[in-house]
Amino acid sequence: MTRVKICGVTDSADRDAVVTAGADAVGVIHGVPVDTPREVDEATAERLTDGVPPFVTSVLVTMPTTVQEAVRRIDRIEPDAVQVHDGLSPAEVGALDNRITQDIVAVVEADAPAIEDYAAHADALLVDSVDADGGGGTGETHDWERTRDLVDSLDVPVVLAGGLTPENVAEAVETVEPFAIDVASGVESAGGTKDHDAVERFVQNAKRTSEGAV
Numbered sequence: 001m002t003r004v005k006i007c008g009v010t011d012s013a014d015r016d017a018v019v020t021a022g023a024d025a026v027g028v029i030h031g032v033p034v035d036t037p038r039e040v041d042e043a044t045a046e047r048l049t050d051g052v053p054p055f056v057t058s059v060l061v062t063m064p065t066t067v068q069e070a071v072r073r074i075d076r077i078e079p080d081a082v083q084v085h086d087g088l089s090p091a092e093v094g095a096l097d098n099r100i101t102q103d104i105v106a107v108v109e110a111d112a113p114a115i116e117d118y119a120a121h122a123d124a125l126l127v128d129s130v131d132a133d134g135g136g137g138t139g140e141t142h143d144w145e146r147t148r149d150l151v152d153s154l155d156v157p158v159v160l161a162g163g164l165t166p167e168n169v170a171e172a173v174e175t176v177e178p179f180a181i182d183v184a185s186g187v188e189s190a191g192g193t194k195d196h197d198a199v200e201r202f203v204q205n206a207k208r209t210s211e212g213a214v
């Protein structure tokens with residue numbers, strides 16, 4: 001069954017709604033040098049992460065420029081996993097892996113040249129549509145067939161992200177058959193605020209499809 005990560009939670013009510021809806025992972029964004037309504041400060045990131053219950057994965061989404069910066073952040077916030085958006089080379093992702101106990105999800109674009117190198121050092125790849133500054137949350141889809149090729153060719157789990165919504169997630173899961181899917185803006189009522197009904201429909205549509213009931 002395809003797992004679901006809901007990203008960019010900014011308060012505890014949204015975090016709890018995401019968990020209640022049946023998501024497998026909750027993404028908290030901190031330490032990104034881009035303008036986004038989904039970023040929270042360190043204390044909030046720590047509090048939101050700490051409140052994610054057992055059997056649901058808390059994911060720190062961050063854009064560090066050095067391994068040391070990433071380690072410091074992860075040590076303070078203590079997520080279950082870390083998603084590194086831009087900033088670190090494949091070798092630096094490998095160096096980070098040696099310094100932390102958490103799994104690392106490396107973010108790549110579907111046509112990035114270094115995909116295999118990242119796959120060699122990360123625990124999973126998240127294939128996203130990123131903006132000119134390297135950030136996510138664009139609400140833009142990309143070539144799902146290309147991501148499907150990566151699912152077939154790579155040994156690491158592949159997560160599909162970028163422009164997913166409750167309406168298109170079933171088709172995305174059927175086309176790509178990813179390990180997991182990820183959404184931020186597609187389940188919001190306003191920037192940084194989750195629409196709880198949309199979150200519920202997103203999780204249901206993703207999981208129903210991967211159970212073969214649609």
Ligand SMILES: O=C(O)c1ccccc1NCC(=O)[C@H](O)[C@H](O)COP(=O)(O)O
Nearest residue numbers: 007036135136137139162163183184185
């Ligand atoms: O969502 C953001 O604002 C963001 C900013 C900077 C770095 C990463 C960011 N999001 C990371 C995610 O994992 C998003 O869920 C992913 O990019 C998909 O976003 P969307 O297209 O809005 O569903």
